[in-house]
Amino acid sequence: MRRVAITGAGMVSPGGLSVAESWRAVRDGRWLLAPASAGQEETAGLMVAEIRDLDPERHFDRRQLVALDPVAQYAVIAAREAVAMAGIALGDIAPERTRCIIGSGTGGERTHDEASRRVYGDKGQRLHPMTVPRIMQSGAASHVALDQAIRGGVYAVSSACASAAHALGQAFADIRAGIADVALAGGSEACLSHSCIRGWQALHILSDDGCRPFSLGRRGLVLGEGAAIFVLEAYDQAVARGADILAELVGFGMSSDAGSITAPHADGMARAMRGALADARLSADAVDHVNAHGTGTQANDATECAALALVFGDRLGRIPVTANKSVLGHALGASGAFELAMAIMSLREEVLSPTAHFQTADPACPVDCIPNAARDAAVSTILSNSFAFGGLNAALVVRRV
Known part of the structure; x- marks a missing residue:
């Protein structure tokens, strides 16, 4: 059983567009909550933790964006940071020795919400031809693999709020068992559509005064969004190439x-x-x-x-x-x-x-x-x-x- 190193990490979150920015927000206990931009009068008063300062055109050209739901955008941006931090070229590794496993609970929720509004609300006769590729649960994993030239096993994991942990666990198991040498793994979510917020509202567990875990009188959860992706690799390989090992899984x-x-x-x-x-x-x-x-x-x-x-x-x-x-x-x-x-x-x-x-x-x-x-x-x-x-x-x- 091989040891598994984490050599790169990338993150897009309400706290910032990198791991370092997100960490500073969390470390400082910042208040990042605000009414959802996708909200309407039915969800007035509900707070979300939303990514508000991301300009997709700074990261992708317009032809790429046609196929990218925000869930895939977040994953690709986070993966780029992770790979740059790890200092590794995944396209140079034998294809059968690589993995890309991304967890998501809702997949292309923003696209799904817009398509439903267009069909049922506006009585539209046509949808964008890239609607299905944007919605599919494996979209984030597929786009990360395209962006990083990963030609080994690529797939999505969907187990609600455990999705990312399960994806990381699977990548960890593959590397430790010698099935793969390097993996990009983590999770991505872009769930802050109007219909998704309304769905969670129906469960009566959304808070209107912030998220206060373990505190007496807490009123519920606050929905967030974003992605965090990691480079996992065989520990001995990481040492041999002189990588800065962030931690060992x-x-x-x-x-x-x-x-x-x-x-x-x-x-x-x-x-x-x-x-x-x-x-x-x-x-x-x-x-x-x-x-x-x-x-x-x-x-x-x-x-x-x-x-x-x-x-x-x-x-x-x-x-x-x-x-x-x-x-x-x-x-x-x-x-x-x-x-x-x-x-x-x-x-x-x-x-x-x-x-x-x-x-x-x-x-x-x-x-x-x-x-x-x-x-x-x-x-x-x-x-x-x-x-x-x-x-x-x-x-x-x-x-x-």
Whole structure:
């Protein structure tokens, strides 16, 4: 079983158009929320974490943009940053030794929303000929592969809010097993269409006053968007070519609750975390920090804390636990990649990002959530959680090199 290095990371988020910009926003606990530009009177008062300063024509020519839904735009831009950081030319690697695996919960949602409005609202007779390629779930992975000349295995993973973590876990497994040498993996989401916001509104879990994970009186989640993509490669290969190794991915675990399509279960979450630790051949005592799923809903936060207690027992109160969604919002299928990127920055910078906008401790969430202010800490091993509708759970373990 080979070791797996992370040698590049790229990110497009409400916090900025790079990993560094996104990290600064998360580290500083910024308020990035505003009414959705896609919103109408039915969603007045709801907040989203939206990417507002991206000019697609600075990154793509107009002929390319015809085929690119925002979900693919975000993924390609993030992948370019990751590849540049890694200093690797994927097109020079034997095709059968490469992978591109991108997770997304909704795919080309903006295109789908516009097509539906045109057909059903405006009674349009024709749609753009690139509508289907823009909508397809594998669009982000396909465009990243085109942009980076990846000719090996390329596909999408869709498991709701665990999509990116599952994509990373699959790439990790392929490299560790010797099936591939290099992979681009992560997640992308562009879900802030009017219809998608209305769909989430119907679940009665969207907040109108910000995202406050683990805080008493929290009112729900805030939708976000963007992409985070990583270069994963065989550790020995990375060392041999003199790469700057950002971190080592050492464990992946997943589970299914098989209980409810929407209600979380602590046992299932705990099994994913224990699976990731077992895969890494680490005990729970080795974990210094947890990057939580931490959506800010009543049910998810309390259930995740119960699951953490099952894994860490009496030690839980001494492990700092952060929720990046308090700043970046919930980017659905991309959220696990967002949080892995922030975990890597915590390892690199020796700073733990806060759970921002925290107000009052909730007895149902007895964790040290690093409230409101970042904390210096030289941690070496971080557990990152992703939990999804359908009871689909995933956890990643990343370690300082």
